[in-house]
Amino acid sequence: MLSIQNLHANIDDKQILKGINLEIKAGEVHAIMGPNGSGKSTLANVLAGREEYEVTEGSVTFMGKDLLDMEVDERSLAGLFLAFQYPVEIPGVSMSNFLKTIVNNRRTAKGLEELKAPEMLKLLREKIDLVDMDHGMLKRFLNEGFSGGEKKRNEMLQMALMEPKLAILDETDSGLDIDALRIVADAVNKLRSKDRSFLIVTHYQRLLNYIVPDFIHVLYNGRIVKSGTKDLAFELEERGYDWVKEEFGAASV
Amino acid sequence: MSAETQDRYIETKAQLSRLFQSVEASLNGESSHPFHAFRRQAMDKLQDLSFPTRRDEDWKYTSLNRLLVNEYGHQAAPKLEEGQLAPFVIGGEEVIQLVFVNGTWNKELSRLSAKPDFLVVMELKHALADPQYKTLIEAEWTQWALASDSALVAMNMAFAQSGLFVHIPANKVLENPIHCIHIHTKTDKPQLTSPQMFVVAGKSSQLTVVDSFVSLDADAVYFSNIVNRFVLEPNAVVYHYKLQNEALEAFQINHTEALVKRDGNFSSFVLDLGGRIVRNNISAFLGDSGTHTNLFGVYLGKGEQHIDSQTFIDHAFPHCTSNELYKGILTDRANGVFNGKVMVHKDAQKTNAYQQNSSLVLSERAQMDTKPQLEIFADDVRCSHGATIGQLDESSVFYLKSRGFNDEQARSMLQHAFLIEVLEHIHLDEVREKAEALVFAKFDS
Numbered sequence: 001m002l003s004i005q006n007l008h009a010n011i012d013d014k015q016i017l018k019g020i021n022l023e024i025k026a027g028e029v030h031a032i033m034g035p036n037g038s039g040k041s042t043l044a045n046v047l048a049g050r051e052e053y054e055v056t057e058g059s060v061t062f063m064g065k066d067l068l069d070m071e072v073d074e075r076s077l078a079g080l081f082l083a084f085q086y087p088v089e090i091p092g093v094s095m096s097n098f099l100k101t102i103v104n105n106r107r108t109a110k111g112l113e114e115l116k117a118p119e120m121l122k123l124l125r126e127k128i129d130l131v132d133m134d135h136g137m138l139k140r141f142l143n144e145g146f147s148g149g150e151k152k153r154n155e156m157l158q159m160a161l162m163e164p165k166l167a168i169l170d171e172t173d174s175g176l177d178i179d180a181l182r183i184v185a186d187a188v189n190k191l192r193s194k195d196r197s198f199l200i201v202t203h204y205q206r207l208l209n210y211i212v213p214d215f216i217h218v219l220y221n222g223r224i225v226k227s228g229t230k231d232l233a234f235e236l237e238e239r240g241y242d243w244v245k246e247e248f249g250a251a252s253v
Numbered sequence: 254m255s256a257e258t259q260d261r262y263i264e265t266k267a268q269l270s271r272l273f274q275s276v277e278a279s280l281n282g283e284s285s286h287p288f289h290a291f292r293r294q295a296m297d298k299l300q301d302l303s304f305p306t307r308r309d310e311d312w313k314y315t316s317l318n319r320l321l322v323n324e325y326g327h328q329a330a331p332k333l334e335e336g337q338l339a340p341f342v343i344g345g346e347e348v349i350q351l352v353f354v355n356g357t358w359n360k361e362l363s364r365l366s367a368k369p370d371f372l373v374v375m376e377l378k379h380a381l382a383d384p385q386y387k388t389l390i391e392a393e394w395t396q397w398a399l400a401s402d403s404a405l406v407a408m409n410m411a412f413a414q415s416g417l418f419v420h421i422p423a424n425k426v427l428e429n430p431i432h433c434i435h436i437h438t439k440t441d442k443p444q445l446t447s448p449q450m451f452v453v454a455g456k457s458s459q460l461t462v463v464d465s466f467v468s469l470d471a472d473a474v475y476f477s478n479i480v481n482r483f484v485l486e487p488n489a490v491v492y493h494y495k496l497q498n499e500a501l502e503a504f505q506i507n508h509t510e511a512l513v514k515r516d517g518n519f520s521s522f523v524l525d526l527g528g529r530i531v532r533n534n535i536s537a538f539l540g541d542s543g544t545h546t547n548l549f550g551v552y553l554g555k556g557e558q559h560i561d562s563q564t565f566i567d568h569a570f571p572h573c574t575s576n577e578l579y580k581g582i583l584t585d586r587a588n589g590v591f592n593g594k595v596m597v598h599k600d601a602q603k604t605n606a607y608q609q610n611s612s613l614v615l616s617e618r619a620q621m622d623t624k625p626q627l628e629i630f631a632d633d634v635r636c637s638h639g640a641t642i643g644q645l646d647e648s649s650v651f652y653l654k655s656r657g658f659n660d661e662q663a664r665s666m667l668q669h670a671f672l673i674e675v676l677e678h679i680h681l682d683e684v685r686e687k688a689e690a691l692v693f694a695k696f697d698s
Contacts, residue, residue, distance in 0.1 A: 048655050072654040073663075081655075088652045092670025098656075101666070105657045141670075158656060 001026050001197050002047075002067075002166055007058035008222075009046045016042040018222030019058070024166065027194040031208055032201045033233065034219035035241040040201045041085060043219070044170040047199075048082035049075050063165065077109045079165030083155040083172045089143040095154075096138040099124055102161055127160045130190065132183050149180035156187035167191070168199045173207035185210030205237035220244050262304045265321040269299065272445070273411060276327050287387075288378040288416075291394055295410030302404040314590040314622045315561040320504045320530055325476060326442030327412070330354040333469075338362060338434065341467050344683040347429045349374065354436050355475070356414045356446030371425045377416025377451055386418065393451065397482060397510075403534075405506050409447040409480040416449035419462065423455035423486070430461040430494075430681060435477065437500065439470035450481045454489035454517075461492040463684055468500035468527070475500070481509040485517035487541070492520045494684055498691055499527035501556065507533045515541035522679060524688050525552040525560045525581075526695045536565040542572045550579035551675050551688075553695050554587025554619070561590035568601040571631075577608040580675045582668050583619040591623045595638070599630040608638040613645060613671055665696045 002024040009017040016039045024030055034040050046053045047060065049072040060067040062080060070078065090098075103123065104114040115123065125135055131153040143151050152172050159167050172184055188198060188211050200211060208216070208230065216233050218226040220241075225248040226232065236244075273296050283289055304321060305312040333354055342350070351374070352362035358376060368374055373386075380386040381394075398410055421427060435448055454460055466477055477499065485491055491511070499505055505528045511519045525531050537546045552560045566575045575595065583589045591610040612621040625638040645667050653663035672692060679685035 050651060071660075072651060073657050073659050076655055076657040084652065084655075088646070088649050090649050090652070090667065090670055092673035093666055097666075098653075101658060101662070102656050105659075105662075109657070162657070 001063060002199075003061040005059050007043075007046070007060060008056045009042060010054045010056055011042065011052055015056070016053075016222055017046065020219075020222070020224060022217065022224065024197050024199060026165075026197060028215065029192065029198040029200065029211065029213045031213040031216045031233065032199065032219050032224075033203070033205070033216060033236055035245070036203065038219045039222045040203075040219050041170055044082060044085075044168050044199075044201050047080065047168055048072065076162070077106065081159050081162050081164035081167045083152070083159060083167065083169045085170040085172070085174065087143050087151045087155055089141075089146070091141045091144045093142040094138070095140050095142055096124070098142050099138070099158070099161060102158060106162065123161070127157055130160050131157045131187055133157065148175050149177065152176060152180060153183055153187075156184055160187060160191060163191075163196075165195065166197045166199065168201065170201045171203060172200075173202055173204060181207065182210060205233045208233045218244055220248050262321060265304065266300060268324050269408065269411070270296070272325060272327065276412070286378065286382070287391075288381050288413075291399070292411050292413065294399055295407045298399060299404060299407040299411055302402065302407055304404045311563060311592065314588070315530065315532055315559065317530075320476060323443045323474070323476070325445035326440065327414075328355065328440045328442065328444060330357040330359065331438055333359065333362060333436070335362060337469060338436070341434050341436070341465050343432050343463060343465070343687050344429065348683075349429070349431045351417065351431065351433045352436065353433065353446075353448065355438060355440065355444050356435075356448065358415045358417075367429060369425075369427070371422055372427060373418065373420035374431065375418050377413070377418040377449060380418035386420070389453065390418065390451065393482065393484070398480065403508065405478060406480055406508055409449060409478045409508070412445055412447040412478075413449045414447060416451070419450065419452040419460070421454050421458040421460045424457050425455070426459040427461065430463045430684065432463045432465065435464065435466045437466075437468040437470075437473050437475050437477070437503065439473040440475065444475040446475060446477050448477060448479045452481070452483045452491065454483070454485050454491050456486040457488040458486070459490040461494070461681060461684075463494040463496065466495070466497045466499050466505065466527070468498075468503060471500055472502060473500040474502045476504040477506070479505065479507045479509070481507070483509075483511040483519065485511065485513045485519055487515040488517060489514075490518045492680060493522070494679065494688075495521075495523045496688055496691060497523065497525045497527060497531065499531075501527060501558065502529050503527065504529060505531045507531075507535070509534070510536045510538070511546075512538050512540050513544045513546060516543040518545045520547040520549070520680075522547075522549040523551070523562065524691065525550070525562075526691055528560070529558060531558070531560045533562040533564070535562070536567070537575070538567045539570060539573045539575075542570040544570075544573045546573075546575040547678070548575070548577040548579075548593075549675050549678050550581070550591075551672050551692070552579070552581035552589055553692065554581070554583040554589055555585050555695075555698070557586050559588045559590075562592070563590075564593045566595045566606065568595065568597045568604045568606060571600060571602040571604070573601065574605040575607070578675050578678070579610045580612065580672055581621075582613045582615065582671065583621055584615040586616075586618045588619070589621040591621075591625070591640070593624070593638075594626045594628065595636065597627070597629040597631050597634055597636060601631045602633045604631060604634040604636065606634070606636040609640070611641045611671075612643075613668065614642055615644065668696060669693070
């Protein structure tokens with residue numbers, strides 16, 4: 001599904017990613033952990049196509065296509081989803097108009113007719129229930145005045161509507177209380193399937209108590225320095241990131 | 254700006270003089286009508302007044318050259334079919350619809366079936382000959398219109414074709430709007446039209462007037478030189494909407510003034526989408542305490558459009574509030590101007606005045622000049638004003654694109670979102686929907 005080879009990326013001429021290699025197969029859940037500044041969010045944003053990041057070397061193949069050659073919206077329509085660490089607030093864009101456009105754009109791309117109003121409403125309500133939000137949210141403006149937890153649940157709602165092939169969660173768990181965290185994890189678990197993969201970027205092991213990944217990778221200084229199964233997360237939680245820095249810090253200089 | 258400019262305007266006056274004579278010659282007996290007496294007085298006055306130039310502080314950013322070099326005419330209005338009106342209609346039978354074709358009231362296409370008996374809607378010309386309204390109109394036209402030092406107001410008065418008089422008596426409420434559709438067509442010579450409206454809202458009455466300015470021919474060249482006068486008796490509520498979608502080579506000057514008496518509530522909303530050079534002069538004079546005034550504006554400039562809004566709110570009495578919000582988007586080589594003045598006199602204690610102008614400038618060669626002004630001479634007031642000029646937020650564009658919106662869709666949605674804050678102030682659903690549809694069509698053009 002996703003194949004990342006020797007990926008190097010800069011922001012403002014500063015090299016952040018220094019050769020990432022990663023293979024994600026259909027149905028797999030991968031977690032990427034690492035200390036702050038290791039390049040986790042950069043990886044998520046490069047995959048989604050944020051323009052501030054410049055890819056200097058390497059390649060990314062998604063569903064057999066060159067991902068780096070695709071526009072941001074093409075990536076989305078091809079089945080790549082990024083849950084933002086900091087979702088933007090857009091006053092003036094109603095949730096209902098936003099979500100309807102998401103659904104209809106995907107239908108149009110697949111050659112389907114736009115959804116009629118009653119069916120659309122039914123679909124939106126069903127997915128809003130999935131993330132335990134109030135139906136009244138449809139009348140609000142996009143993320144405007146949403147609490148931190150509401151914003152993250154709104155990201156999960158969009159993921160549920162978009163039914164991506166690969167969902168990247170960029171620190172979706174950071175700053176959430178346990179109730180919101182459970183809702184986020186539930187949404188992911190309900191959407192897990194043999195055709196859908198997840199790349200979960202997180203700083204904390206806690207999320208992985210609720211979403212059990214197939215593989216865990218430790219990112220440090222722009223490289224994946226260690227990969228393993230879920231037990232690696234417990235090791236990280238117990239020992240912290242210091243041993244990673246000690247073990248791999250010197251080598252990377 | 255110089256002598257050459259002055260000379261050019263002298264030639265303009267000479268041309269207008271000739272046009273006046275030819276109009277007068279075709280009047281057939283109407284020349285003794287009291288309405289024509291006003292025209293003549295205004296024409297005399299026009300000769301003594303100067304058209305504004307960019308040396309005048311209030312016209313610093315807007316030049317009338319392009320507009321005043323044309324030789325204008327008054328041509329007979331063409332016949333139109335009802336179907337040609339369809340794109341411009343708002344609502345159904347419940348709306349009083351008045352149609353003006355190239356400045357002339359078209360009775361066949363107008364629809365007064367929804368007009369309640371208490372409401373007076375008639376040509377100003379006829380109202381002036383009606384003993385019931387004669388004194389009122391004469392007084393207002395002498396003491397207000399002819400007293401104006403604006404050459405453009407005098408020009409409107411001199412060439413007014415029929416004018417519109419609206420009177421709603423005390424304690425009456427008109428819930429559905431009066432909708433005036435001003436239609437223009439392509440003419441041999443650029444057409445000069447001079448729409449004139451005088452609205453008197455009696456004590457505790459309420460009414461809404463919507464003015465649509467449209468063209469049947471995209472390449473029509475004409476000049477709509479508008480004068481609107483509103484008098485709000487105590488506790489009256491008046492909403493005025495201007496939905497301006499003139500042809501892109503047309504000109505519009507809109508002079509609108511309201512006198513708001515005790516506890517009156519006046520709302521003006523201008524939507525400017527069309528026109529080559531557009532200028533609004535909108536003033537509210539708060540003639541007693543307890544009044545509230547809203548001035549809202551939305552402008553969208555493309556190509557080489559020039560859209561200028563000049564507003565003035567005169568707080569002369571205590572306990573009045575005013576709220577002003579103008580927002581617009583400029584692209585290509587379009588120019589926008591906002592010059593909003595709020596004057597708070599010494600006696601206007603407890604005034605609460607808010608003013609904001611925000612613009613998005615989306616191309617290198619587009620330009621916005623904004624000048625919000627507060628002049629406060631009272632010491633116990635709450636006033637604030639501000640202006641911003643910016644671009645679309647690229648992180649918002651990225652967010653939408655990451656959800657599968659294409660670039661155009663994302664930008665169009667964000668531009669619309671930017672204007673929503675103003676558009677949602679339109680208090681009648683059918684008017685707001687019309688305004689939004691016009692805005693969307695402009696985005697897509």
